[in-house]
Amino acid sequence: MATSEHSKSSFEKTMAQIIVKFKLFHSASIIEKSSEKPNLSTCEQSVSSAISDSAISSASRTENTATKFHAYCCHGSTSNNNRSKYYHTRNSPHWDAIDAVKNRDGNLQLSHFRKIKRIGGGGAGSVFLAELRGTKTYFAVKVEEIGGSNVRGMKNEIQLLQMLDHPLLPTLYFHCERGGKFYFVTEYCPAGDLNSLRRKQIGGFFPEEIAKFYCAEILLALEYLHSLGIVYRDLKPENVLVREDGHLMLIDFDLSQSFHHHGIDFVAEPWRGRSHSIVGTREYLAPEIVEEKGHGNAVDWWTLGVFLYELLYGSTPFIGWDTADTISNIVDEELFFPAIPHVSLEAKNLIRALLVKEPDKRIGRKRGATDIKKHAFFQDIKWPLVLSRTPPSLPKLHIKPITSAELQVREESW
Structure with a gap:
């Protein structure tokens, strides 16, 4: 426990130095980082073994990989992220909406997000616009099929997103695995790419x-x-x-x-x-x-x-x-x-x-x-x-509002 506390203290001091060096924030106070971190090395071995086990058939390997990927996603942490993990988004209305749902229903679930429309994607994945029910707060939900060829990339992306806390990088508000698919919930950017x-x-x-x-x-x-x-x-x-x-x-x-x-x-x-x-x-x-x-x-x-x-x-x-x-x-x-x-x-x-x-x-x-x-x-x-700074003004930068017609379409399941 003493080693863990020492490591935590060292981490906080390092983050303070980074903030001062980069001068990205306007406050000297830093939130405490959670000391509960998933055992990523154990998970990596678990996922790797599913991919490289040549003793099982291709079909069995795919099924085993998905199972172990699920174990990776859930091991040592919950899919419900908390605003206390983040500095730059801690006052975001997105967290206010999430906290309101948690206070009402307990843990956040995929069913709390209402799919509105597809807004992008490619390869094995798609990105959807979704509303956190009853809050009029909107998120982007990335959905990817879990398969042997892309497990490593998804595992890697989850691990990295959980490390990030920066105004120019996404915040992972929620993630889960269901029905052979993985779901990442991040900020919705209405102006596009x-x-x-x-x-x-x-x-x-x-x-x-x-x-x-x-x-x-x-x-x-x-x-x-x-x-x-x-x-x-x-x-x-x-x-x-x-x-x-x-x-x-x-x-x-x-x-x-x-x-x-x-x-x-x-x-x-x-x-x-x-x-x-x-x-x-x-x-x-x-x-x-x-x-x-x-x-x-x-x-x-x-x-x-x-x-x-x-x-x-x-x-x-x-x-x-x-x-x-x-x-x-x-x-x-x-x-x-x-x-x-x-x-x-x-x-x-x-x-x-x-x-x-x-x-x-x-x-x-x-x-x-x-x-x-x-x-x-x-x-x-x-x-x-x-x-x-106020970003540059562009005549073609149009923020397309979410219309009432889009909100009234027949709901599709995830």
């Missing part, structure tokens, strides 16, 4: 000052993830949602990888964790991933360069006629900047520094996000005030 918003702009790209603001927010999100030992690995406009207040939220952590080691609560950048898996979106893949050389958190700086390029020019820099051509361009082709639209020299220089093909020469190799923040492109950004 950044790629859809980009396509609505004249020319299909953002003005430079707006692109700079969005890039700055994503840089802060990546800095926070890296401080936890997490490589995101799937940055693209489709994975960035626009909140109702105009700030951003980075989503989808199934391809992320944690190099978080037991007993280490803060990881200074850059760090030496390496992975040899080939993951990511084709046009955003870093050369070291394509060439299977092993990669660390420098891949996120490469994708940040592609991300900024796409915001400014409306397309990615190495796209080819097909997958093979794109991969070849990423490895061999030089970076090219179109003459139109006009982009500042500072923006081009940052993109060049981020899209250096050798990760050991890429910006961020020495001090991580700190190096990038100090680049001339961001010289007018006051980093401690980014999250308190």
